[in-house]
Amino acid sequence: ETPEAEADEDRVENDCEDEDCVMHEKLKYTKEHRWSHYLEEIESALAKYEPCSQANCSCHKSVIEADLSLWVEDGVRRDMLDQLKDRGTTYQIIEHKLYREEKCMFPFRCKGVEHFILEIIDDLPNMEFILNTHDYPQTIRRLKPGPVFSFSKTGVHADVMYPAWSFWEGGPAISLYPTGIGRWDLHRDTIAKEAAKWPWEKKKPLGFFRGSRTTGERDALVLHSRSHPDAVDAQYTKNQAWRSLKDTLGVEPASEVKFEDHCHYKYLYNFRGVAASFRLKHLFLCKSLVFHVGEEWKEFFYPALKPWVHYIPIATDFGNAWELLDFVKENDEVVRQIAERGHEFVWHHLRMEDVTCYWKTLLLEYAKLLKFRTRRNPSFAEVKR
Ligand code: UDP
Known part of the structure; x- marks a missing residue:
């Protein structure tokens, strides 16, 4: 036991008058200790963060x-x-x-x-x-x-x-968007409407990902979803390069899911594809928490989005990814605020006029x-x- 934890226990004993209270307070402190490094990440990222002005795409x-x-x-x-x-x-x-x-x-x-x-x-x-x-x-x-x-x-x-280009047209054509994803202005409206129907409390407390296997970096999450369906729903869809079940890790391709239907879930994963994935900006509009995997690949607006302020970063080796899933579930309000800030940023600083x-x-x-x-x-x- 660390000296810090011991000090906390003493405090619990002194503040409580009955056994139940002692148990409850002890649990609380243990949890806080478990998550203190992530909470500190958030605190220090917020302390360093300087919001930018909306004028002249200055962000x-x-x-x-x-x-x-x-x-x-x-x-x-x-x-x-x-x-x-x-x-x-x-x-x-x-x-x-x-x-x-x-x-x-x-x-x-x-x-x-x-x-x-x-x-x-x-x-x-x-x-x-x-x-x-x-x-x-x-x-x-x-x-x-x-x-x-x-x-x-x-x-x-x-x-x-x-x-x-995909802010306007020419994005990947999937069955749901046969002429290419594109029209960011229209997606902003549709996703915002669905997000309003799915406030934080109503969202399913699950990690969610739907997309094709453009890189193997996504495998760890898809496999975890197969063994832990109660925690994550991550499935591979078909893309134009799909040849066999090997391209969907041995199972039938899943049906595609519209951007707005991503809003039904609390935690949304983003991965790079061949380069950065167009997915990221859409995820923020849901007011869900974004788990952004890897930090190498960027689009022009990525540097303005800050880890722990607007999203939670995950390393590509997925080292602490499952621990982070516990963290978000046990720190609901803190995480809701990250989701809120991510949404605010994209809503106010990634408008068509900013582009x-x-x-x-x-x-x-x-x-x-x-x-x-x-x-x-x-x-x-x-x-x-
Ligand atoms: N996409 C989607 N629903 C799906 C599958 C894909 O909206 O069920 C979108 C996805 O968000 C991305 C684009 O289609 O913007 C292509 O996704 P994919 O995973 O195939 O490739 P990526 O570009 O992410 O590497």
Whole structure:
């Protein structure tokens, strides 16, 4: 027994007049000791946390600075972009018109991006940039490459993060969203409505995950769910790459579950996929607690979300994941507040106007770094609304 625990026991004996009270208080202190390290994590994260202002997408601005910092000193030369042109689709902005080379690997993804750029085209100076529409980033920081825009990356990559196409269109097509998940503005409304019908007290106290096996990092949770169905409901669905039961860890694929139906559960898990998963932002809208697994893969808005303030982090080895499930169940109010803060953040700082604002700030800052005059490439076609 630690000296701290002994001191607590003395306190219990002194404060209580009967056996029941002593038992009750002792239990309380033991529990508090069991969870004190997590409670301290929360306390210290909150003490350090500085809420940001809603104006001018300021919560996310440091990401733009960090991503562009590689070129702040020497700028971006024409030859840097020429060397990287196979890594994505080249766009030009000239006299407030948007032009694009013909090639776009995923036309709906290009359209999802163009939607935002066309909204702000009148405010943008001439420029040229390369936009990667693959999930995976394209450049390594250590090699000091030129800039390529990607939706997601890790600290190893030099790619400049842009708000994913799927805020508008071109997201993964699953049976529930056959034209791709997309339309964040509409999801915000539908998920918020369902969340209102499922307040915290009504939600099922279960961990929940539904998605395909884009990485094996999800296996531990799915297997745990099979052995502990009373604690977790985590099942693999089919994706387009599904070939056999092996791709759903030996069982039939589960039916897909709509984002809004995730709101019926208290604890929602997020994992990376090939890169960051589009799932994360939707989970916060449920006002459920988000367990975010791994911290390597980011989208532009991830750095503003803070562990223990807005979500509970889980390491990819799942070392303490089951203990954390006990923690959330036994610390309901503290955990409800994390869920509330996560929701607040995404609701107020990840609106469509924040996405547009991010695009605008990013492109204005990027254009300042260009060391060459953008001359129109005659083979490019104008992109119109
Ligand atoms: N998705 C969903 N319901 C499901 C399965 C998937 O809403 O039952 C969504 C999921 O949240 C994600 C997208 O579809 O945004 C693709 O999910 P998947 O797990 O297949 O791949 P990920 O992109 O997460 O690696």
